[in-house]
Amino acid sequence: MQDLANADAILIMGSNMAEAHPVGFRWPMKAKEKGATLIHVDPHFSRTSACCDLYVPTRAGTDIAFLGGLINYVLSNDLWFKDYVVAYTNASSIVSDQYRDTEDLDGMFSGFDASTHKYDNSSWVYQGPAMEGPEDAASHSGHGQEGTSPAKHQPDRDETLQHPRCVFQILKRHYARYTPEMVERICGVPQDLFLRVAETLTKNSGRERTTAICYAVGWTQQSYGPQIIRAAGILQLLLGNMGRPGGGIMALRGHASIQGSTDVPTLFDLLPGYLPQPASFKDDQTLESYLKGATVKGGYWNNLPKFMVSMLKAWYGEAARKDNQFGYDWLGKITGDHSHIATAAAMADGKVSGFIVFGQNPAAGSPHASLQRKALKQLDWMVAIDLYETETAAFWYAGPERPNPSDIKTEVFLIPTAAPAEKDGTFTNTQRLLQFHDKAVDPPGDARSDLWFVYHLGRRLKDLYRDSTRPRDQGLLNLTWDYLPDRPGPEFRIQDEPSAEKVLKEINGRTVSDGKLLKDFEHLKADGSTACGVWIYCGVFPEEGKNKARNRTPTPDNYVSPEWGFAWPANRRILYNRASADPAGKPWSERKKYIYWDAAKKRWTGPDVPDFPQTKAPDTPAKPEGHGMELHSGADPFSLKPDGRGWLFAPSGLKDGPLPTFYEPLESPVTNLLYDQQSSPAVNRVPRKDNPFSPPGDPRFPYVATTYRVTEQYLSGVMSRWVPWLSELMPEMFAEISPELAAERGVKNGEWIVVSSVRKEIECRALVTRRVHPLAVDGRTIHVVGLPIHFGYKGLVKGAMVNDLVALSEEPNVYIQEDKAFTCNVRRGRLS
């Protein structure tokens, strides 16, 4: 993030950075002071827009039309960074002759099965010799990690980029229709504004200059969020901005350790370190078949068996042996979609009995919140763990539906928990940085850390199953579970608090024979001789007494601050930084020097840890018959990709298409001008009676609603609406509308209005402001309704929940709902 200060231009899109990440926004402000141009493309003029040099109003949900327009501008005006693109991307790779593009199939890719709404992506592969690898190409990736899944072929290449089926030519054809005129008609962005953005980005990219892109949930919370991020990736690869100082794509994540909770996943489809969760619908019946399916031949993921076996050793200890597949059978296998949204739907149908909620608030903060509350009422028991009484904890007596407690069977526990200042532990921030926070005081009363809760719950469960000999219980009984400190801190009242450092050491990993902590993941083995809970974090605790997450040494001379915290992997601050040097290993320019080849010392060097084998010379040829990193040459910078190249075209890893394609949001007032296909075909709309969608152009819901954060509040409000100093600054729910829309609906500033979607109505105050722009979209005016997300029915200040308006839907790769664009209506007055 500090690296943003080195950018010459910054495009902020899908993010309200100044409001949601004010301290992170210091770095764009510093870049601006150094002369960089800041651009904000957003449906709503926010404090971010106010601080940028250029604000571009756009229709919510049309980001790929805009980015596709930029890609087309770069390609058709020949403004791409040729040396970078040819050497570092898959532009020259030739794609299978079975592949059909949206250009051929009017908005669809080859392989779509209309009965299942799913793609068979076997035609989206490279042409070339087959590599051994899995049949299933499901993504291993979580957020912040992209495309780690296998490719099936080593590509044939045409470095002249002329072959009609090379990626470059496919790309050109795919984006040819994304013209400035089309951008204007779809997004409502006047062409002169669009062209100013295009010129700014292209003039500030190349050898001497770099452009960065920042995004947040404004992109991810759409029906094809990963595709929007991919579109930004394509643009940045074409402009040569990946892996270089002041370049890249910055994901601005929203919670203190949301990156950590993806790396160490409390997610259904992942095991720690982005290993796929074993599934009954894949060939995962044995450890051997799982490893065969999940291991990629080319690139660093070739080491996956080492990561998996070491994790099983960390979990099951001595009970994990070669003759029992290291306890692989004890892992709960997934049998379908068990995501939060799918689970909420199952819960609403009475299929879930017990629910434990750690510091989350689905009754106000999850999509289709009224359905979430309905789901909670079907539970037999629920445990909410938080510092305050949340909307979720209070669902049985409070909320818009005015529930009658005597009708609700759920047994409810509200367990008081500790704040970070009251416990030891690590957070992983949005730039993959692990930082330890030290315990300052005990939490009050019976409040305990979540670590305490899980540890002591596990201890009790092990005790309850103590005498079981059933195979299904052996996983629990064999879990290593020894976390009490050797010597509890004498200054604290709570003496049975588990040691977070003990857990962190297990995460880091040890050699089994002598118990020595591992220095890095290069030392992991697949034979059971190493145990490591989370391979990507290996190295955070390399020896006793050396917790690198607790490193707090300022290094004023090195802005990447290598001695502050620990950035995974291997303390690398900028990923793919090999790309900051040219193929021969020299910096692209003196101005943008970062990691480069020191020919005298025969190693890569620079202010950061090189993201490349330290001593692999730039002229090292690839070994086509080898495996892992041998398949990459000394000039292939993207080590996690099977082919070592940045992917303009994704030959595997995505379920909804190899190239980002514009579709209208699931709910839209207009029809898709680019293709017959209205919305993304592979989205799961979670079809059920209580989850309706309004059809395209529905006159009952003519306006586009979008949602956002404001600086003064946080998430659904549990951490801010009980805090008087924050509550007074933003004390009530409101909707931002333009004076034009206010006039159309007869609403004055400050009056009550009702905002409705096809699912529910909410009431709030109108904030009438010229900061909301009516958009001219293909000859008609589209009005935007801006809705902050922070309110609920508990707390010092209360207000309607925007999530009551939102539908359940699932993007097919990451199971995220679309709430950044949906249709609504507005009327003056209150709910009766």
Place this chain on the structure above:
Amino acid sequence: MAVEREGGLGLGTLGRLGMAPQPMSHESIVKAPRTRAADKVVESVCPYCAVGCGQLVYVKDKTIIDIEGNPNSPINEGTLCPKGAATYQYVVNPHRVKTVRYRAPHSDHWEDRPLEWAMDRIAKLIQETREKTFLERSADGKLVNQTQGIATLGGATMDNEENYLIKKLFNGGLGVVSIENQARI
């Protein structure tokens, strides 16, 4: 530097000495920041967004007396946003829940319950539900060792160590598959 003005009397006369400091009460003379009396200063991280600002927690008599930005942090260099600046009131707040609150089925009120009782009861409920809903093999005969009767939610506001134990206990020990957090929303 001070601009002369006419007509001052009394205290104004002293004011006309220009910028000279004026006599003050003993309390003012000895005024000092409360952090001077802190027993310890603990390094922490802001609990709000994912920027990861460093914080300093000042403690006196086992009580937090101040939380502000850590100037050493290369991320925030001592600064904070309004939420970060309000961390003190998030932690030291009379509205916090400090006891286990329990609501029996169909009851219309919360009751306070002992922590140990609640932990025993929750463990028992997990066991009962797991026994009722456990699936060793799927319909097509594959070994799955899972339960869909229990779900957990949350983790993005919590520590890595906590998430690690949740995944390990609930999936690796109990076979729970619906383990989810805010990364989806």
Place this chain on the structure above:
Amino acid sequence: MIEAYQRVMNVESPPAPKTPKGFFTDTSLCIGCKACEVACKQWNQLPADGYRLSGDSYDNTGRFSATTWRHVEFVEQAKANSRRDGQRWLMMSDVCKHCANAACLEACPTGSLIRTEYGTVYVQQDICNGCGFCVPACPFGVIDRAPKHGTFEPGTAHKCTLCYDRLRDDMTPACAKACPTASIQFGDVEELQARARRRLGELRTRGESRAQLYGMPENEEAREVGPLHAFFLLLDKPAVYNLPEVPRLPRKSMAQRYAWSGAVAIGAAVLSALVFGRRG
């Protein structure tokens, strides 16, 4: 005479003068986050003022009060056309100006309001008797009395102290320390003034034609209240930010008031010392 006065007033000789300290608030760097408002309340342990949506842009604070010593103003500008020509959203963190000729200080009959060794203006809570003369005297509407029946220091006058307590340990005032974008800069007044002049030059070069400084010694607004120790770089006319073009000392009313305050002030102060004693 001074010693006798000090004895009567129960006050002591002040510390030796230090280099004057102040704030330079550069609104061109403000992101309107209000960290300053919260950091001020946190450090000074000030309660919230209430929960009311103003409907006035994102300003729900509205004004200074006895318990709000920093206040971020929001000014929305745009033409009424569909392209919103000239659109800007100006933000400015306002604060006590610590005037060189502080009207509040001059109006104070008890000696509660003083000039400190840092050149700042400070209300001594143990001396303030809550007479309220300072409140209408301030041309910026900064100082206010806490409600008589509230929980926070009932009845006495309050405003920004420029973190007088923190200054004693060379700590940056809470607002300036928290400010993520260095919109609020703390330091030696003369150095800050030099910095402000440089900054204005930079912004003018960049084309910010309406940028101007407010509260500098050479400026019109210093005519009566003197140079401001908390001064500003604005991106538009002062009136746009609700700042007076020429802040006035309330001379006429002051002259009348001094007529009796001259006679009564010391008496009132003595009374206050005797009757109220030292407030703890």
